[in-house]
Amino acid sequence: MKFHQGKPCYLSKLRRLASCVPAIMFAAAVALAQDPVEPPGGPLKVKLLPAPAGAISLAQVHPSDLRNTISGLVSCGTRHSLSSWTDPKRGIGCGRDHIVAEFKKIAVGSGGRLRVIDDRFEVKAPRTGNRLVPMENVYAILPGDDPALAKTVFVVSGHYDTMPTDIMDSTSDAPGADDDGSGTAVSIECARLLASGHYRATLVFAAVSGEEQGLLGGTRLLHYLEQKGYTVGGMLDDDIVGADFAPGAPHRVRLFSGGGTVDDCDSPSRELARRVEEIDGRSHIRMIFRVDRLGRGGDHYPFYKAGLPAVRFTEPLEDYRHEHQTPRVVDGVQYGDLMKFLNFDFMARVALDNAEALRELAMAPAPPTDLQIGGAVTPSAKISWIAPDDPERAGFEVLWRETTNPRWSVFGFAKSSGEFVFKNVSTDNHFFAVRSVGKNGARSIAVPAVALMPRKR
Template sequence: MRPMRPERPVSPSRRTVLAATATAGAATVVTGTATAAEASNASTRPPATAQPPTPELRALLREIDPARIEATVRRLVSFGTRHTLSTQDDPVRGIGAARDWILAEMRSYAATSGGRMTAELQSYVQEPAPRIPTATRITNIVATLRGSVTPERVYVVSGHYDSRVTDVMDATSDSPGADDDASGVAVAMELARVMARRRPAATIVFAAVAGEEQGLYGAAHMAARFKAAGTDVQGMFTNDIVGASRADDGTKDPYTIRLFAEGVPTSETPEQAATRRSVGGENDSPSRQLARFVRDTADNPATGMRVRVVYRRDRYRRGGDHIPFLEQGYAAARFTEPAEDFAHQHQDVRVEDGKQYGDLPEFCDFPFIARVARVNAAALWTLAQAPGAPRSARILTAALTNSTELVWERGAEPDLAGYEVVWRETTASEWTHVIPVGDVTSHEVDLSKDNVFFGVRAVNRTGLKSPVTFPSPQP
């Protein structure tokens, strides 16, 4: 038998990196000897990159009011139908009446902002197209809270205020749309109300869009306008079907919200796709970094919710208003309830065996919607107060070494304090190690770039951290 080769010693610097970067009390590596209970618990522990809520954020979350959310949902249902093809000039029924009420509410919030928030209609005429038989005006309601430090950096939250029954072309029957999607509109409106009196560093846009059920028309128009204007949208969330915690079998999960996040970007060029295939990173799109950021900031006792990130663009055979933003190259993700009740969703209002069916307010869980709003608020407010994600992050690959050199551009935020390098095994879904590197634009880690994934995030003077940027290879 050939004698065994002695194990190659780990250099002191590499041992130092491994020891110093494991954040105490954060990510736990589950070994092959772990019990099933330990493995299960590990998935619920905070990731190494988790950010606890600040006192400012905790105060904001306490202001989110389930009663106001319920009032918003019931008011939207009161318009009878909000179908995109319904009447637009009736003061009490149809999508036009709903549009005018939402605008008035948003303007009342803007009045408390000291001039920082504006609310306006964003309209265009959609020519005949699938599910649009005649030229139809589609109108979004957009409230913009301008940032006080880096207003050019923008984050968007939306819900769609149009509704439908089973027949997607039926524009006259009652279509309450409580869960789908007055619940999402109520989230966006409640965040606008609570945040209007505050001063975010970056700009936040609160939107109620139309045309979703007919083909995502309103969101597509909004995303295209942002793109044409060169707007730096660094994150977008749509809230669609976030009203109920009950599944169609009657089971409830009132403390979980799903977040759908696309992997390989929709807008990726063939050259970018080829590079990604050669180095990995299929799980590291900007949208998935955004989803990890939501876990970092909103999956905690302050929101009372567990964020279940789903690594998919959306559910089978369906899509939401985040998709037009993805198609424009923006990071975007969709919140939706843990398990939908298809017996109620998109059903005509009817009574069977003494039970009323349809997408009605009685189906909604208003404390649950409030917790969903807190998840959105925790992520959005931290995004707006933290620095933007680092730009032009790259891994230098020209030298064949067992270390990794990372470079990036310094951000322009006046309160920028420095950067952190994060890393994880290629088989891990979340970042497991954090290395503070200071106010620099390059750093060398004594770990092989062939064996693990790296990322970079920015830190400001109050300790808030940006989403992670996944570096691209630079020969």
């Protein structure tokens, strides 16, 4: 290592000190250029409740379950959405049968609380040849215990349809082990991990069709939930979560979230991503601040566009020889989405990340609403919000972050809704938000504060 004028800093103590003086002086000059301390007295003392007890452990997740699910799906040859819905051996109907059978097995273990629904619908789109065609989504629904939150759903979803190289080819083999047998297996494994538990809100474990034909099943899932009067508290889309082939594995799963369109105020999807990262840990979740991979989409997209909290899990890197490819060998290279490229230990970790996020979110009080920030052109920022009465809520964590910081920190705690004053804190140097905290330690997603006054142009 070299410093100024090429003088090395590793000789005698004296010489080292002398040659490093300019560097020390420079560092001191940088240190002097501080930002104003906000609040002036330093951070408030806040006692944080620990996360809810009873976290799911990796030992509870069974890679063999994931393997069995995907093996059953792959045995159907193709699960193209325009293939047969009635042939029990080949086609997407064969895939549906496997999923329904697995959910029903889990339902037995839930004491009959988990309801399995085969949601049949018809849809017309460019990738159905503009013909009205039948499709089916499968849902396993675990109703929430708390009447005040039972109409709020937290959803995990994978798509069980597949495609070979040609999107309209419904007859060639399209095993779809990774895309999206993996996401379907994760959704079913989440049901297995959570179905015997009790949560305040409702959990929906979904396996949808028609993704490759234009997000048709995901869009249907959203409409189904709306028609049933549910509020979507959070939607986790798992699509291509089965492999981790890059050198240096294991790697973190990627979590994509769109930023929204409101100035100075991130979308509910971004807030969901932050919450999931907090629950599962930075060592497991790699937040990617974009709605999806470049030029590509997934079933979280219709939810995101509807302004709902929705994110996408995807493996650390993708191998495009193994996605959307008819299985074949060319010049010694194997193409096709085959089981042999999957990593079931990686997938088990993704299942755990999903299940634990669902568990904590479904135990949390409802997020606050009507977050507003005022106090512009005054010394103190003021945040106000409202929230329904909830005897299980301990209070609210008031959050802030540097505008360039991707993550929230807790600024203060309020026992009840109303107005919180950040004394001698500028409205302009940070973003602010509030979230609900249960007596059990479960947190809602954060709700960012929107400016009270319209921006002057």
